[in-house]
Amino acid sequence: MKKVDIILKSDRKFSNSASEGLRGYCGNYFRNIVQFHNHLDELSFNYDFSYIQYRVIDGDLAIMGIDKGADILLEHIEELKSIKLGEEIIEVEPEITITFPTPEVTDKMYKYKFETLWFALNDANYKKYIKGEFSLDNQLRNNILEFFKMCGIWVDKRIVVSGEFKEEKIIKKDTEILVFSGEFQTNALLPDNICLGKRKSIGLGRIKRLK
Numbered sequence: 001m002k003k004v005d006i007i008l009k010s011d012r013k014f015s016n017s018a019s020e021g022l023r024g025y026c027g028n029y030f031r032n033i034v035q036f037h038n039h040l041d042e043l044s045f046n047y048d049f050s051y052i053q054y055r056v057i058d059g060d061l062a063i064m065g066i067d068k069g070a071d072i073l074l075e076h077i078e079e080l081k082s083i084k085l086g087e088e089i090i091e092v093e094p095e096i097t098i099t100f101p102t103p104e105v106t107d108k109m110y111k112y113k114f115e116t117l118w119f120a121l122n123d124a125n126y127k128k129y130i131k132g133e134f135s136l137d138n139q140l141r142n143n144i145l146e147f148f149k150m151c152g153i154w155v156d157k158r159i160v161v162s163g164e165f166k167e168e169k170i171i172k173k174d175t176e177i178l179v180f181s182g183e184f185q186t187n188a189l190l191p192d193n194i195c196l197g198k199r200k201s202i203g204l205g206r207i208k209r210l211k
Helices: 018-027 068-079 124-132 136-150
Strands: 003-009 052-057 060-066 082-084 087-089 091-100 104-114 161-172 175-189 209-210
Touching: 003 068, 018 052, 018 082, 052 068, 060 068, 060 161, 068 091, 136 161, 136 175
Parallel strands: none
Antiparallel strands: 003 060, 003 091, 052 060, 082 087, 104 175, 104 209, 161 175
16 A cells, blocks of 8 residues: 655645545636546536545644555646635745555554544434434444555455544534544554545545553
8 A cells, every 4th residue: 555645744734624625625726637526517526535645733734645646746746836715825935744554453562542523424323323322333344444444455344443532513504413432443454544434535434442
């Protein structure tokens, strides 16, 4: 697995919500490259994996590329000299880190923390969750399996997940959404700063391993 992490260094610090503006700017700037925005046109969405993802890490704007997204990001990132967020133009200097992590499912357990809120539920499983008929552990297991599929990694062992989650609420487009914070253990060895669940492209569900 090839992973490219780019920190866009500037003289500013940002909140996690700035990742959505970063995605919007890059999606427009690189509008002819579908992996930057996953839209086929104004009305049609590309339901492929999010190979390029946007986030804020320690107050810095950041972009991550996974698998084919890593090469696309490396090919084009030097074009990005500034970012426009709202009405403000921010000069940025990309700092590039290339790694080749080896995600795998093992016989050991590893502990992780959600660094940003985990968007776990869609409309259908939200109703099941409210009735007490839905397992967040199973949902997170499916999210981890989706990550392995995105990386083209075959999983030949069962993924085990056990977590402690706290309900939180955020507002998106005037809609209140139930999300979760918390920690979990799993036998999947995962890279830091990947995102799991819905809205991965703007940094929700970002994880970090606890040593």
